[in-house]
Amino acid sequence: MIPSKDAAPLMPATTDALPVMESFFTLQGEGAWTGTPAWFVRLAGCHVGCTWCDVKESWDASVHPERTIQSLVDEARATRAPIAVITGGEPTRHDLRALSEGLHSAGLRVHLETAGTGPITGHFDWITLSPKKFLLPLGENYARADELKIIAANEHDFRWANEQARLVSPACRLYLQAEWEKRERMYPRIITFLREHPHWCISVQTHKYLGVD
Numbered sequence: 001m002i003p004s005k006d007a008a009p010l011m012p013a014t015t016d017a018l019p020v021m022e023s024f025f026t027l028q029g030e031g032a033w034t035g036t037p038a039w040f041v042r043l044a045g046c047h048v049g050c051t052w053c054d055v056k057e058s059w060d061a062s063v064h065p066e067r068t069i070q071s072l073v074d075e076a077r078a079t080r081a082p083i084a085v086i087t088g089g090e091p092t093r094h095d096l097r098a099l100s101e102g103l104h105s106a107g108l109r110v111h112l113e114t115a116g117t118g119p120i121t122g123h124f125d126w127i128t129l130s131p132k133k134f135l136l137p138l139g140e141n142y143a144r145a146d147e148l149k150i151i152a153a154n155e156h157d158f159r160w161a162n163e164q165a166r167l168v169s170p171a172c173r174l175y176l177q178a179e180w181e182k183r184e185r186m187y188p189r190i191i192t193f194l195r196e197h198p199h200w201c202i203s204v205q206t207h208k209y210l211g212v213d
């Protein structure tokens with residue numbers, strides 16, 4: 001399915017429930033919080049259309065059941081994970097206020113992983129902004145990023161990464177991560193780039209190397 005780029009946000013009539021592709025307790029494998037146990041919820045619905053997307057089954061929200069906010073919060077609390085990570089799909093398709101508030105009330109840090117194509121609703125302790133060339137973030141979302149994660153699949157992505165880095169705050173941490181299918185070629189290139197641009201860091205999908213779901 002090729003998603004429509006100009007599709008309106010999927011903000012539900014009620015925030016009591018959200019379409020969920022999956023939720024699971026695992027390790028955060030990427031970026032600044034690598035290695036931290038984390039409960040993930042993958043909200044359904046994405047209109048970005050990355051050609052290399054490894055969760056294309058998340059794109060169509062209508063094929064995924066809605067889960068109540070309360071059931072998600074109860075599940076997250078039961079794991080005793082220190083962090084809840086809201087991802088997608090593209091989570092800014094949804095109103096995240098009730099979910100973020102519920103998770104905070106349960107005592108978890110609440111992190112958001114987003115391409116930033118829609119307005120960010122809710123309160124977050126950490127926002128990972130992962131811009132995609134296929135559909136750029138809203139300008140207002142760059143300033144809210146705690147970490148910028150660029151997926152490198154080719155040489156042009158390095159120049160684009162530096163362009164994107166100029167849009168975030170000085171405190172934002174910068175990460176380059178290889179597209180998984182091209183990792184053998186791209187990680188040596190990322191390491192070379194880091195030597196030339198030492199304000200960047202490398203992000204490795206450690207959970208995949210460890211075989212952790």
Ligand code: SF4
Pocket residue numbers: 046047048049050052053054055056058088089090115132
């Ligand atoms: S933004 Fe994420 S979920 Fe959406 S197409 Fe791109 S990689 Fe897939």
